[in-house]
Amino acid sequence: MLNPGDFMSWRRFARYVCLWGLIFVVAAVLFAPINTIIWDGGFPSAEYRFKFVDGDNHAVPGVTLQVFTQAGGACHLYPVSEFLPDQAPTSDADGNMVFHHASEALEFGGRDYRTLVGITWKTEKIPQYDCVFYLNASEVHRVRFHTLLPRDWDRLPSIARSWKQPDWAIRESQGHTGDWSAHRMRLFDGNNDGELDREERVAAHFFDKSMYSKEEEVAFRVVERTVVIRSK
Numbered sequence: 454m455l456n457p458g459d460f461m462s463w464r465r466f467a468r469y470v471c472l473w474g475l476i477f478v479v480a481a482v483l484f485a486p487i488n489t490i491i492w493d494g495g496f497p498s499a500e501y502r503f504k505f506v507d508g509d510n511h512a513v514p515g516v517t518l519q520v521f522t523q524a525g526g527a528c529h530l531y532p533v534s535e536f537l538p539d540q541a542p543t544s545d546a547d548g549n550m551v552f553h554h555a556s557e558a559l560e561f562g563g564r565d566y567r568t569l570v571g572i573t574w575k576t577e578k579i580p581q582y583d584c585v586f587y588l589n590a591s592e593v594h595r596v597r598f599h600t601l602l603p604r605d606w607d608r609l610p611s612i613a614r615s616w617k618q619p620d621w622a623i624r625e626s627q628g629h630t631g632d633w634s635a636h637r638m639r640l641f642d643g644n645n646d647g648e649l650d651r652e653e654r655v656a657a658h659f660f661d662k663s664m665y666s667k668e669e670e671v672a673f674r675v676v677e678r679t680v681v682i683r684s685k
Contacts, residue, residue, distance in 0.1 A: 495560030500673035512548030522652035526643015531656035618666035
């Protein structure tokens with residue numbers, strides 16, 4: 454049999470549990486995702502003009518660019534058109550390097566989940582690729598591809614060029630007679646884990662579409678950067 458003191462303690466405990474239960478329910482309602490937004494996007498067409506100089510502002514030739522996924526595998530053709538298995542953008546005698554991304558409009562997508570209080574939970578961000586620059590086999594600069602364009606990229610000057618995607622995909626298709634799916638997997642499974650992660654899937658899809666590209670005029674936004682390579 455409960456005495457009055459025990460009864461009052463039980464009532465306080467019950468009120469405590471009910472209060473926190475109510476808080477939990479309200480929080481769950483307010484912050485639970487109630488709206489799903491499916492979005493599509495792509496990297497804008499851009500011409501990237503890099504100039505490499507040393508600490509004395511002298512041109513640095515022979516800098517090469519390679520592109521990697523977040524899993525660490527090399528990623529050819531996408532998002533840098535000139536980075537292919539048999540070629541890579543390289544700075545010339547004046548230290549200048551030029552490379553491009555020619556947009557195919559819808560290149561990737563994702564989902565955003567929005568709560569009742571307007572908070573958006575992003576489950577998938579834009580694909581992440583690293584542009585890594587080497588000189589004499591040593592890394593001298595690294596940057597995320599999507600950060601190369603400023604937020605106000607639409608205000609950058611543009612230049613129109615006649616453009617056609619490299620014929621790498623066609624050459625691979627014509628030169629391969631075995632299991633195409635397995636071969637395609639080998640081309641884009643850069644980290645050799647037996648499956649294509651998100652960045653690899655996006656690049657592989659771009660590769661497929663490039664087989665059907667036709668020469669056309671493309672307006673490229675012009676991005677200029679100077680990279681100073683310090684001697685070690």
